[in-house]
Amino acid sequence: MSTLPKKARVVIVGGGVIGCSVAYHLTKQGWEDVVLLERKQLTSGTTWHAAGLIAQLRATANMTKLAKYSQELYGALEEETGVATGFKRCGSITVALTEERKEEIYRQAAMARAFGVEVEEISNERVAEMYPHLNIEDVKGAVYLPKDGQGDPANIALALAKGARQRGGLVKERIKVTGMTKDGRKVTGVDWVSDDGSESGHIECDMVVNCAGMWGHEVGKMSGTNVPLHACEHFYIVTEAIDGLTQLPVLRVPDECAYYKEDAGKMLLGAFEPTSKPWAMDGIPDTFEFDQLPEDFDHFEPILENACNRMPMLAEAGIHTFFNGPESFTPDDAYHLGLAPEMDNVWVAAGFNSIGIQSAGGAGMALAQWMEAGEKPFDLGDVDISRMHPFQGNKQYLFERSKETLGLLYADHFPYRQKATARGVRRTPFHHHLLEQGAVMGELGGWERANWFANEGQAREYQYSWKRQNWFENSAAEHKAVRENVGMYDMSSFGKIRVEGRDAEAFLNYVCGANMSVPTGKIVYTQFLNSRAGIEADVTVTRLSETVYLVVTPAITRLADQTWMRRHVGDFNVVVTDVTAGEAVLAVMGPNARDLLAKVSPNDFSNDTNPFGTAQEIELGMGLARAHRVTYVGELGWELYVPAEMAGHAFETLHEAGQDMGLKLCGMHMMDSCRIEKGFRHFGHDITCEDNVIDAGLGFAVKADKPDFIGKSAVMERKETGPKMRMVQFRLSDPELLLYHNEPIIRDGEIVGYISSGNYGHTLGAAIGMGYVPCEGEKPADVLASTYEIDVMGTRVKAEASLKPMYDPKSERVKV
Structure with missing residues (x-):
């Protein structure tokens, strides 16, 4: 083990596909002194038994961009490294067995077009041609993505590791990280021991990357960081060889929780069952290496029964392998990526929720760029580790939530769908008062929040649909009360961060785009900007006294926003404190x-x-x-x-x-429908770290005439050139249709963008959407001179466009 250095620029902990990808991309950027340590053998945790499905389409534009990058990378890796990755573009088909699922997959197909992914809605006859073994009797609809594929998971990881080694990276197996030394908010080095215990040592390092997969939670604790994830059992079977079976597209039948993959003349059937089995509550055995978990045929049997009906040849085929192996799942089914909020040099790439192979290439690329620049290369809010709140590292919480999250991969992804498990953790002081009045609760970041109020005798539950849900009229009445009379709702979950000290004013003037040199009692709407004038936070700041300000943030971003401020304190004499619960x-x-x-x-x-x-x-x-x-x-x-x-x-x-x-109690759905009518931006959807504050139409909130602040030069430059994009508000011509987000925006017949957020405008009488339209070199009148349509489930619907809020454009109502 003498080949292990005493010092490294970065130590990557974990040699699964994501650890290998991070090492590959860092060395590709020219980083030297990159060391990857794997406790056993590369891929021996979960990578080796992954199914290797490689899909392009994800829930957002940037996640899709990363998945597409993974595909392109895997296609080229074999030539670069000489390691066969088994990657082939065999395409994929998803079939719907219900009308609701059909709407979901057709909406996904429309979204794919907005993201530049090749997609086709196909008939049952076409499905039967492409998948002759399939029972299509009750299939309601299907979608085909010709460029989806499959690959050999272990070899993809080994190819990435070889690519890293070829550029000077050190990849060492059978070295377990046992501890980390820390100095304040930085890890200064890692302790290691060889697998046989014969040697041990310490590596000083500038950075650590936690790529430890299902060990990520434990390694997180070692480094003083919170990495919420839990291992669950994941099942699949592989048949004996089937005569005449040739290459087929990957098939997904989410209504039966099943996926199918042809592999070397055999058929693999895997499952994401609704109630999963969490594993290793007492810790993962130290000896774990390429291990399988005990078979549980009773648990898998309902999936297999449906599969034999769906694909009758399975009833005749013998089972060659019944496999049960662990995979790690996060509380919200999105993986963890980025700089951990608790430390300033600990990075995380873990918790890939059974989509690690298709995600690893892009995630490794994005993280490497982030580490190089010190800023996110583009919006990664979906997966940024700072979205996780401290309590979500609680073991019992993770155990309860993980029972549900595995199954959510193939559950109906209805709008407004609420998690059913691990509820009731964070309650506002009004919780019981709201329940007494008929509140139906939703959950965000663990907070129980009243989303709508049921009428007397009405079921106090969500009845999900892609059409108008059972609470639609309730929320409309709440909306009407706020517009015409008076409504009251609970905002206690919103983050409250106290900034105090003799330099509070100067500090906030540096961090915020707006001018904070205001009298006591003044409230300022502002953004935290990055160096590109992208929006890192959207907040209000109230001056409470000469030396004290209160920053109010969205509930889910409180930790991220507080961390952003703390990382920019520098020499300013200020204290930044979370006072949300106070x-x-x-x-x-x-x-x-x-x-x-x-x-x-x-x-x-x-x-x-x-x-x-x-x-x-x-x-x-x-x-x-x-x-x-x-x-x-x-x-x-x-x-x-x-x-x-x-x-x-x-x-x-x-x-x-x-x-x-006639005071009416109201919920969060009302707040969202009212804000979208007024054209107010929703952070994380309408405005993100890659959206320039000028393009977002928020230039009024930036005071460029004050001394230096983060992003000032980029603001000045964009003011000079004019916006490259404009945030446009749309109203559908058909009052029955609904918008959620990601529906394509069509300008003069061409797709130019997608809806960043949508809701129903009860006062305006139709669905309202917001989204960016490219406009470089154009005047506002040019943008509005075009004809616009929105693609709703494959149908183009005419839409009215406006750059000003369609509701009360002069804001006269708020100032009466």
């Missing part, structure tokens, strides 16, 4: 909001005393609160910040006072 927040919104507040507080809520964009301390009932006059729904209103211990009293006081006014 205050509950009730939003009181609507034209009669001022009247309601007057009934419960002696304070003055007039424009003279409390104009839009200011906060004041108030009495509320017998307690105290802070009233912020801001809105995310486009109406007159206040967000009331109440000390947690007074929250119950505040709710009861407001609710009782509102009874003779």
Whole structure:
């Protein structure tokens, strides 16, 4: 083991396909002193038994871009390294057995077109031609992706490892990382021991990458970071050789939780069953290497029964292999990538949820670029490890949630679908009050949030569909109350970050695009920008005193936004603290909001005393609160910040006072439908780190005349050249159809982009979508002079386009 260095630029922990991909891409960028350590043999964890399905289409444009890159990489690896990857573009077919699933796969096909993926909706007759062994009797629809493929998982990983070695990377097997030394927020080195225990040592390093797969949680703890994932049992069978069986497309039958792959004249049948079996609650055995788990035929039998009906030849074929092996799953079915929020030099690429082979090439490329530049190369919000909150590393939580997440891969991906397991972890102070009033809860980042309110006698549950769901009219009534009278909803889950210290003003002026040199009580809407003027966070900042500000963030991005600030503190004398749990927040919104507040507080809520964009301390009932006059729904209103211990009293006081006014309790679905009518951007959908703040139509929130701030030069440059894209609001001509996101935008007959967020505009009377349209060198009038359509499930629907909010374009309602 003397070949192990004493020092390295980076140590990669784990030699599965993703660890090998990270090593490959770092060395390809010219990095030297790259060391990969694998506890046993390369691929011996989960990579070796992966099914090797390689699909292009993922849930978002950038995840699709990464999957397409993986395909292209695997196609070229064999020539580069001489290692056969078994990669072949055999295509894939997905069939739907229900009308709901048909809508899902047809919407996915439309999305594929927007992302530049070749796709075709095909008839049952065509399915039968391409898959003559298939029973198509109850097939309702099918989609074919000709460039999907399959490959040999272990050899793909070995080819990546060889590519890394050819460029000077050191890949060492049978070396287990046993610990890490830390100095503050950095890991300074890793301790290792050889597999036989005969040697041990320490490698100093500048960075660590956790690619430890199902050991990722444990290695995360070693490095002082939270990597929530859990291993589950994953089953497949391989038949004996079947006479005359030749190359076939990969087949997915998600309604039967099954996938099929022809391999060397045999058929592989795998399953993502609805209730899975978590594994290794007490830890993964130290000896684990190319191990199989015990067979559980009873668990797999329902899948096999359906499969024998779907593909009758399976009933005649003998089973050559019944395989059960572990795979790691994350709480939300998206993998973990990026710089861990708890440390400043620990990176993560783990938790690939059974799609590691198709993801690893692109994920390794993206992470290597991120490590090189110190900034995300493009939006990776779907998989950024900073979306995970600390509690999600809890073992019992992971055990309960992992029972569900494996099955969600092939479950119906209905809009607004809520997780069923591991619920009730984070509750706002109003939780029981809301339930008493008929709240139907959704979950985000562990927070239980009222999404809508059921009527008396109505089932308090989601009944999912791609059409109007059972809560559509409930949310419409809540929307109407906020537009025409007064509504109240719970915003306590939104992140609250206190920034205080003598340099608080200067620090926030550096981090934020807007000017923070404002009087006490002023509320400023602003963004955190990166060096490219991309949007890293979308927040409001309230000045509470000379040295204290409150930054309010979306619930899911609180940790990421706090981490962004902490990493830019530098020499500024400030303290950044999460105070989310300290205050509950009730939003009181609507034209009669001022009247309601007057009934419960002696304070003055007039424009003279409390104009839009200011906060004041108030009495509320017998307690105290802070009233912020801001809105995310486009109406007159206040967000009331109440000390947690007074929250119950505040709710009861407001609710009782509102009874003779028709006060309506509202949920998050209402908030989203109102904000999209007003053209307010949704962070993570409409605005991300790769969307320039000028292109996003948020130039008004950036004050370029103040001293240096992050992204200033890029803002100035884009102001000079004009936007390359414009955020456009669309209204469908057909009032029955619904928009969610990723539907293609068609301008003068050509696909030019996709809907970044969609919802129904109950006041505007149709589905509303937002999305970017390329406009380099164009004036606003040129953009609006075109004809627009939106592709909804394969049908082009005419849409009205606007650059100004279609609802209250001059914002007169919020300032009355």
